[in-house]
Structure formats: C-alpha cells, structure tokens
C-alpha cells in the first residue's frame with residue numbers, strides 16, 4: 001500500500017515537472033520586494049506602506065506608468081522590474097499629482113515616456129523644484145551610495161501634455177480615463193479609471209488608514225464630491241496615492257471619517273467654541289489607529305472652514 005502511494009506521489013511529481021516549463025512562461029517573473037500584482041499585467045510598487053505608489057501597466061503597445069516612484073532609487077527599482085516584464089518601451093507616464101514624491105523620478109523613464117498631467121501640474125513642479133532635496137540622504141550612509149547612483153542623469157521632467165477636466169487615453173488594448181479632481185490635495189490632481197479592468201487610481205484625494213494633509217485650499221466638500229464620483233464608477237480595485245491597494249472600502253472609510261469630523265466640528269462651533277478651543281477639545285477615538293496624526297490640526301481647520309462657509 002505504502003509503495004503504491006509512493007508511486008502515485010512520484011507520478012504526480014513527474015507530471016508537475018513536465019507541466020512546469022509551460023506554466024512558468026505564463027507567470028510573471030519575480031519582480032523583487034514591495035511589488036503587488038493586482039491584475040494580470042498591473043503591478044503596484046511602494047517600498048513602504050506610506051511611500052507613494054507607482055504602478056506598471058503592461059499593454060501590447062508598451063508600458064504605461066502611473067506616477068514614477070517615491071524617490072529616484074524607487075524609480076530605478078521600477079525600471080528594473082519593467083525590464084524583467086517586457087522589452088517594450090514606457091510609452092506614457094500619467095501623474096496623479098505634481099508633488100516631488102510622485103514625479104522626481106520621471107527622468108528615469110522620459111524620454112521616451114510622454115508625461116501627462118492635469119493643467120497646472122508643470123507650474124506647480126517648477127515652483128517647488130528643489131535639486132537639493134536629496135542632500136540629507138546623500139550625506140548619510142548607507143543610503144548615500146544608492147541615492148548617488150540613482151540620481152545619475154537627474155533633471156526635472158515636467159508634463160508634456162496637460163489636460164483640463166477630462167481626457168481619455170488609449171494604449172494597446174487598455175483605456176485610461178483621466179478625471180481632474182478639484183481642491184483635494186494639490187494644484188493638479190488626477191483620478192485615473194481603467195473601465196475594462198475596473199481599476200481606479202484615486203490620487204491623494206484619499207489615504208489608507210492615514211489622515212490626509214489638508215492644505216488651506218483643500219475642501220472637504222470637494223473631496224466628498226470626488227469620492228462620490230469615483231465610487232459611482234464602480235471600481236473593483238482601488239489604488240490610492242499612498243497606501244496598500246484595496247477595494248471601494250478605501251473610499252468608504254475616508255468618507256465616513258470626513259462626515260464624522262464635520263459633524264463634530266459643527267456641533268462645537270454651534271456651541272460658540274473658537275477654532276483653538278475646538279482643536280483642544282475634539283476627539284476622534286475611532287481613528288486612533290490611523291497614522292499622520294500631525295495632520296489632525298489641519299483636518300480640523302479644513303472642517304472649521306467648511307462649517308463656517310469660508
């Protein structure tokens with residue numbers, strides 16, 4: 001009996017080995033740490049859960065990239081992964097926002113990639129450009145050597161194409177619908193919708209278990225409108241600007257937080273409390289597990305602007 005089982009096991013192994021080469025051909029190669037394949041040909045990279053996401057999308061006509069990595073070493077890791085996946089060029093690089101933690105690695109891919117962003121992205125990038133941004137890392141071992149190598153050939157690449165409101169791009173068999181998002185994070189935020197794959201890139205309009213940095217021009221009402229618009233697309237996979245890929249729950253969680261924040265700030269404002277008093281008193285214990293608590297005061301300021309109609 002035991003011999004019979006052993007034989008059956010050996011036979012199964014032989015069958016598996018015979019099938020293995022064909023199977024290996026259809027499997028994606030090992031891209032290295034921090035890559036996540038969310039659908040066939042769609043690979044998301046972030047070296048830590050709070051660093052910006054960079055997504056590689058393969059098409060029959062070349063690669064489309066969503067953002068270019070948190071910093072140049074990340075961009076190099078993404079380029080190395082692309083070379084394992086395909087010999088085709090990076091055709092398009094779509095920006096979700098102009099900030100340096102999404103755009104400083106553009107030079108690794110462009111040329112030949114054509115960079116596309118919402119109107120105002122180029123001006124924002126030029127205003128904020130700081131070539132000394134990496135000096136702290138260049139000064140400290142052990143990151144210095146990796147950073148120095150990654151920065152070889154560095155120059156700022158601003159968008160070649162800026163669109164207003166909406167734009168549809170097609171590369172190979174894939175379609176990308178770009179939606180400008182107003183007042184959600186930067187001067188030029190873009191949500192990207194892939195209708196066939198039902199993948200949504202939200203830009204930094206939402207975060208994953210993290211408070212967003214609400215600058216003075218950011219509006220919670222506009223953010224809630226953006227969340228509603230994005231949810232109506234009925235996405236299966238949701239990829240925020242930062243944080244692990246997930247589902248529509250990412251949109252739901254952020255929406256619930258803002259609604260609760262507005263409710264509580266409104267109640268205290270109606271009691272005649274000043275902004276400083278509200279900042280001192282307001283508690284959101286439901287979100288103790290979220291990171292980015294240093295942004296909590298600017299979240300309260302944004303909610304206060306909203307309830308005061310400013």
Ligand SMILES: [Zn+2]
Pocket residue numbers: 097099185186204
């Ligand atoms: Zn940003």
